[in-house]
Amino acid sequence: MADPDKAVRARTVLQQCLHAKLQVQPPSEDAPAQWVEVGRGMVIYVCFFKGAEEEIIPKMVNTLLNVKLCEADSGKHVSVLDLPGDVLIIPQATLGGKVKGRGVQYHTNVGKEQGLGLFTQLILQCRQQLSGNPTWEEAGTVLHHGTYGNRQVLQLDTNGPYTHLVEF
Amino acid sequence: MADPDKAVRARTVLQQCLHAKLQVQPPSEDAPAQWVEVGRGMVIYVCFFKGAEEEIIPKMVNTLLNVKLCEADSGKHVSVLDLPGDVLIIPQATLGGKVKGRGVQYHTNVGKEQGLGLFTQLILQCRQQLSGNPTWEEAGTVLHHGTYGNRQVLQLDTNGPYTHLVEF
Numbered sequence: 001m002a003d004p005d006k007a008v009r010a011r012t013v014l015q016q017c018l019h020a021k022l023q024v025q026p027p028s029e030d031a032p033a034q035w036v037e038v039g040r041g042m043v044i045y046v047c048f049f050k051g052a053e054e055e056i057i058p059k060m061v062n063t064l065l066n067v068k069l070c071e072a073d074s075g076k077h078v079s080v081l082d083l084p085g086d087v088l089i090i091p092q093a094t095l096g097g098k099v100k101g102r103g104v105q106y107h108t109n110v111g112k113e114q115g116l117g118l119f120t121q122l123i124l125q126c127r128q129q130l131s132g133n134p135t136w137e138e139a140g141t142v143l144h145h146g147t148y149g150n151r152q153v154l155q156l157d158t159n160g161p162y163t164h165l166v167e168f
Numbered sequence: 169m170a171d172p173d174k175a176v177r178a179r180t181v182l183q184q185c186l187h188a189k190l191q192v193q194p195p196s197e198d199a200p201a202q203w204v205e206v207g208r209g210m211v212i213y214v215c216f217f218k219g220a221e222e223e224i225i226p227k228m229v230n231t232l233l234n235v236k237l238c239e240a241d242s243g244k245h246v247s248v249l250d251l252p253g254d255v256l257i258i259p260q261a262t263l264g265g266k267v268k269g270r271g272v273q274y275h276t277n278v279g280k281e282q283g284l285g286l287f288t289q290l291i292l293q294c295r296q297q298l299s300g301n302p303t304w305e306e307a308g309t310v311l312h313h314g315t316y317g318n319r320q321v322l323q324l325d326t327n328g329p330y331t332h333l334v335e336f
Contacts, residue, residue, distance in 0.1 A: 099231060
């Protein structure tokens with residue numbers, strides 16, 4: 001009852017970027033690593049907790065794509081939809097960690113299978129909302145995302161990350 | 169009483185890096201921009217809230233430098249002190265933001281002057297603890313930090329950011 005994290009079902013960290021490059025497939029014997037790249041826009045790190053259900057996804061998508069955190073050329077802050085900017089969504093289960101002594105515990109993280117389902121829904125619904133927006137769609141902007149469960153090898157170039165925490 | 173953020177006095181986000189470059193002085197008419205660079209180690213974004221006092225700094229320093237979040241060559245996770253790794257501390261007042269509609273409010277952030285004092289103390293005490301550790305000190309590792317109040321123009325290269333949220 002006194003647990004302040006009781007109601008948190010998903011944790012996101014948002015950063016602004018000029019360019020980002022993310023590994024979506026590590027190198028294998030047969031093939032080099034595969035990467036995706038985005039330009040100016042927003043990086044969204046996401047983690048789901050136990051108790052998270054698909055019902056929270058529409059609200060997450062709506063908030064993440066509409067919150068005014070992107071710096072337009074005018075200096076004004078607008079949404080990534082209105083910028084219009086690229087979107088890179090990175091699964092980041094470590095965000096659910098809780099420091100305990102010198103270690104970190106992840107007891108409240110959602111299970112892997114359910115987490116993958118939620119992450120997939122988040123990508124799908126983000127894509128739907130972005131594609132349905134003429135400003136965003138016609139600007140040649142892209143949505144990319146990391147591979148759930150993989151190591152998220154990332155390069156990030158910013159004009160100020162402008163880091164925000166948004167919980168759902 | 170029902171405010172889950174009531175007790176939070178400082179918010180940090182930790183990321184692991186292979187290399188990071190941060191602008192500490194923007195370009196002027198007379199001089200180019202000044203940057204600091206770190207190698208393999210930890211990036212710490214930090215924000216203080218209203219009610220934060222210097223008393224919390226020792227605990228912050230102790231936790232941030234001793235929590236086992238850095239991947240050693242063995243694959244085991246160790247502290248940045250034990251890695252030993254570089255440390256880059258970035259003031260990031262935006263971490264105190266709260267989404268309200270499509271905007272973000274920063275009403276609970278500490279005032280600028282007090283925030284600068286706390287940030288300065290954090291750097292000072294981190295430096296003391298790092299310098300007092302022979303493993304860290306003799307490895308040629310460095311501690312760098314951003315300029316409080318400036319835009320934190322940042323480039324980050326990671327082998328997986330392994331993003332963690334740690335609040336105090």
